[in-house]
Amino acid sequence: MRLSQYFLPILRDDPKEAEIVSHRLMLRAGMIHQASAGIYSWLPFGHRVLRKIEQIVREEQDRAGAIELLMPTIQPADIWRESGRYEDYGKEMLRVTDRHDREMLYGPTNEELITQIFRDSVKSYRDLPRNLYHIQWKFRDEIRPRFGVMRGREFLMKDAYSFDLTAEDARKSYNRMFVAYLRTFERMGLKSIPMFADTGPIGGDLSHEFIVLAETGESQVYCDRDLIERSAPGEDVDYALDLGPIIDQWTSKYAATEEKHDPKRFEAEVPESSRVSARGIEVGHIFFFGTKYSEPMNCRVQGPDGSLVAVQCGSYGVGVSRLPAAIIEASHDEDGIIWPEPVAPYLAVIMNLKTGDTDTDAACESLYSQLSNAGIDVLYDDTDERAGAKFATMDLLGIPWQIIVGPRGVKQGEVEVKQRATGERQSMTPQAALARILNLN
RNA sequence: CGGGGCAUAGCGCAGCCUGGUAGCGCACCUGCUUUGGGAGCAGGGGGUCGCAAGUUCGAAUCUUGCUGCCCCGACCA
Numbered sequence: 001m002r003l004s005q006y007f008l009p010i011l012r013d014d015p016k017e018a019e020i021v022s023h024r025l026m027l028r029a030g031m032i033h034q035a036s037a038g039i040y041s042w043l044p045f046g047h048r049v050l051r052k053i054e055q056i057v058r059e060e061q062d063r064a065g066a067i068e069l070l071m072p073t074i075q076p077a078d079i080w081r082e083s084g085r086y087e088d089y090g091k092e093m094l095r096v097t098d099r100h101d102r103e104m105l106y107g108p109t110n111e112e113l114i115t116q117i118f119r120d121s122v123k124s125y126r127d128l129p130r131n132l133y134h135i136q137w138k139f140r141d142e143i144r145p146r147f148g149v150m151r152g153r154e155f156l157m158k159d160a161y162s163f164d165l166t167a168e169d170a171r172k173s174y175n176r177m178f179v180a181y182l183r184t185f186e187r188m189g190l191k192s193i194p195m196f197a198d199t200g201p202i203g204g205d206l207s208h209e210f211i212v213l214a215e216t217g218e219s220q221v222y223c224d225r226d227l228i229e230r231s232a233p234g235e236d237v238d239y240a241l242d243l244g245p246i247i248d249q250w251t252s253k254y255a256a257t258e259e260k261h262d263p264k265r266f267e268a269e270v271p272e273s274s275r276v277s278a279r280g281i282e283v284g285h286i287f288f289f290g291t292k293y294s295e296p297m298n299c300r301v302q303g304p305d306g307s308l309v310a311v312q313c314g315s316y317g318v319g320v321s322r323l324p325a326a327i328i329e330a331s332h333d334e335d336g337i338i339w340p341e342p343v344a345p346y347l348a349v350i351m352n353l354k355t356g357d358t359d360t361d362a363a364c365e366s367l368y369s370q371l372s373n374a375g376i377d378v379l380y381d382d383t384d385e386r387a388g389a390k391f392a393t394m395d396l397l398g399i400p401w402q403i404i405v406g407p408r409g410v411k412q413g414e415v416e417v418k419q420r421a422t423g424e425r426q427s428m429t430p431q432a433a434l435a436r437i438l439n440l441n
Numbered sequence: 442c443g444g445g446g447c448a449u450a451g452c453g454c455a456g457c458c459u460g461g462u463a464g465c466g467c468a469c470c471u472g473c474u475u476u477g478g479g480a481g482c483a484g485g486g487g488g489u490c491g492c493a494a495g496u497u498c499g500a501a502u503c504u505u506g507c508u509g510c511c512c513c514g515a516c517c518a
Contacts, residue, residue: 012452016454140518
């Protein structure tokens, strides 16, 4: 993409409404635009990040055996009456009526809808287990939306729903999502820690929140330092095997959010030097809730013995539209964003320090076409801004690799490659710069 | 929903107290000079002063009502 043809409304000053760093940087970098309180448009630069995150989530869900579908944003009220949640959900649920005065709602979550789909389609235990997920916009009319996309009213969420014959099997489904989440967040360059969590209004008796530590996090969390150093299971993890031992590794050490925190246990189980008390951002939440919806909604299958049994269910959420903000909170400096490569909107940017200079233009064009042809997401800053302004802008945008091309270097057959994260710069030939970027993958 | 605050050009703000028909910086457009860490000079475009009613010869400014947004709290991916 040529910057001169792109749509990237950068703000030089901090908008006054943005309190936390991710919100500020997302607005300044032209990633989002507010439509209303807690409701945002995703501008091209932000949209690319959202798509990359979505894709990582999708790949890891698929790897863990979940199957993608897509449910609507607008749901009929009657299935929520079946589950008993229509009244329970309160004002957080956005209720609407259609032209025939039928009661509808903008879905805050999809347990009812997926349960309806499942019960209408599956009658035999032989079709279990299944895990169905979608990535869809949700709406919760939060009392107070804040922090930009971190606590929006409309938000993009991946939610998966597992269906099993028995609670023991459901535990296995739960474990698969547990491992998938560890991998998902690690792939985005985040350190996430599963914490024993409150099940909240969704209910159930087994639940973990996946927390990313960040100073501006909304939750107070407590954990053993050991957990922070851990890395997720590799790509070769076999979801067909018993994942119990992996789960045990992660759950044997103390980790709890404020609601579930037990100071006495914390002090008893964790040596003082390993006690971490910090702020965290909830990026994922997994639940097992058994027959909470299958029972009232009559979602039953025939078991091997011919009897009808309510299916055992769990649900598994990832806050997709919150993740760009969480990543920025965890990865930025005073100059701007520092994107981890896997989620970066562009892997590299070519900075033409003197457009109009024949040799510089030619060097840039050559690099640009070679990188583009190689399938690299590359931005070409071909604007006629001054060098200083370009440096500041690119540091703000946080693209991992900057290829700096100026007339002085070009005369000596050199360009400069700067890594945004470290600030390290190296002069090299354009061919070497090209190789450097191509060899990243 | 309780408490606090804000609303004037794309962004950040002044003007309001003491009413006289709107201004600054950045951004944007034109020209010249500049050109490796947010350039300089000159010229220029852009605003129903959130909305509505009221007071007044006259309202961004005073009064009342409404709306939107932000911050603190309870709620949440």
